[in-house]
Amino acid sequence: MGRRPSGRVTVRQVAAASGYSVGTVSRALSGHPAVAPATRDEVLALAARLGAPVPARASAASGRDPGAPVLVRCPYVLDDYFGRVVTAAVESLAVHGRRAVLDTGEAARERPVVAGLAGDRGLAGAVLVLPPEPVRQLEALRAGGFPFVVVDPMAALPADVPSVSSAHLTSARALTAHLLELGHRRIGVVGGPTEWLASRSRLAGHASALADAGLLPDPSLRRSVRPTADDGYAAACDLLDAPGPGGPPTAIVAFNDKVASGVLRAAAERGLAVPGDLAVTGFDDLDLARSTVPALTTARQPLEEMGRMAVSLLLRLVARQAVDALHVSLATELVVRGSTAPPPSSPK
Template identity: 35%
Template sequence: MSAGKKNRVTISDIAREAGVSVPTVSKVLNGRPEVAAHTRERVEKLIMHYNYSRRASHGTGRAGLIDLVFHTLDNQWVLEIVRGVESVTHDAGLGTVVSAVHEGRRTDRAWLDNISSRRSDGIILAVTELGPRHAELLHGLGVPVIIIDSLGQPDPSVASVGATNWSGARAAVEHLVSAGHHRIGFIGGPPQLQCSSARLDGYRSALLAAEVAIDEELIVEGDFTYDRGENATHELLDLADPPTAIFAANDQQALGTYRAVEQRGLSIPDDVSVVGFDDLPMAQWITPALTTVHQPVATMAAQAARMLLRHAETGGFETNRVELATELKIRASTGPGPKA
């Protein structure tokens, strides 16, 4: 690094010159013991040479920032999470920094470098999956982490906030069965995710309890995107005995179902009833309004933020798992099934 860079050196610059990882530099800055003596000495010399200092705290030993990390930033679920977190951090006088992982890109560690350099007070992860490499790097930062796992697989060793996916899905299918539907299609989520498995299990459980035969042809894999919802709906409607109702495992896919039904010249709910999962604001804006399982996304995010604030005060989480209730919201997209 040149002499002219002394006043704008970053933690990534120091790590690169020292030949170590960003979390290692963070450990030295935090005075943590698990760094070899010769490595610590090398890093400390660079810190002194470049007169590096982290973001000043607000006199409480805290940086005044919470990091909120997503996998992507292009859907309404993200906005609900931001709204929930910001409602807590704003009242607490903290800032919220939003970033995306962009897994697999050359810049996919930029968010970790940024978190390290600004001495975040806590990290809220709202990502589809947290790879082992990122998990290891996060652990090395010595910053409390909490996961909002409505789209992910919660690690039992990491604090997390989720929702009752199984019971929410079961309630959705029970509603359709009680309306007279026995051919109910299911568009799931990525199978490796815990919430996807729970929603599929809830679907199966409701059919078994109602003594409705489970037809595996009616179960198609999804990925929580609009396009997959549209394509999966066409697959279901192409069956020799198509469903009279479709339960999409999230609202984005349910919107894709709307589009596919329209393309077929069919109507909702007269020809096909549709149920989603999430209850994002758009669920009430579309026509007909979407029957969906209300997942308290903003409340989940606010709960995660409050848990981080308590961690800052007490040094630990009171519990590693909080699960909030879901509720079925019945609207105009569901109607009676075909008459026998």
């Protein structure tokens, strides 16, 4: 096999000689836990024979105690959303005889934990729930050979960074399609932060459902807020009090159940009946969705399963088993309750 004039052996050359893909060779050389030990050893041996330098990090994962505890990091308040994910992850670890080290609460965001995980030999791996760290830190952690799984990523991740999430696009598409089937055409959207992957995916799902009905999204009917009840209330007030050229919305799709509860409050203050005058949908199916009046139509996220699936995937990575699907997207369920009905002008 020929070499470059510099004498440096490339990843592509090792891949060509070994018969493995460039991605597999790259992961083997970086010590990525998704590569089976036998494959990694074969690639490293061939690379050494060809004269390629083998990075020290390629063997880093093998020096980690596979029986060490697992970090479960969720730098948010453990409410009825995050609490369900974290609890399921901890319980699943216990079923597998694993101890969990918890790093939770808003104060955890100020601690630079992720950057130092690759050198922490006291941990077998980590479950990172909605990590606020930039993607480049997660890429560096992956390159360092530390096993981890991201739950509900905040930003789009590279193909070789393991993650578990819900099917946000198809879920949002189903919610908007439900409203369209009821006869709604002016549908407001109170979405989440625009930089969040979930927000962008749900907006895409909403637009897809509108397109199927021959409609275009109306920017005047869209607001982006933090996912809180108060922000949902403020956005709904704005939508209902300052309608666009086509008038106020007859339905509002909220980013989550908390935002939807704020929308319900805004409607009640204006004497609007839900669902008679305004249909409202949420997302998540928290306990709150069944406690509002009326109860919310929403998309049920499999929050507990997200925690369990993350642990299952992580333990396979810790055991250095080959994993073909590193990005797992779990289906949601459309739950129709009393907050949606045809618009006032539609025949009953």
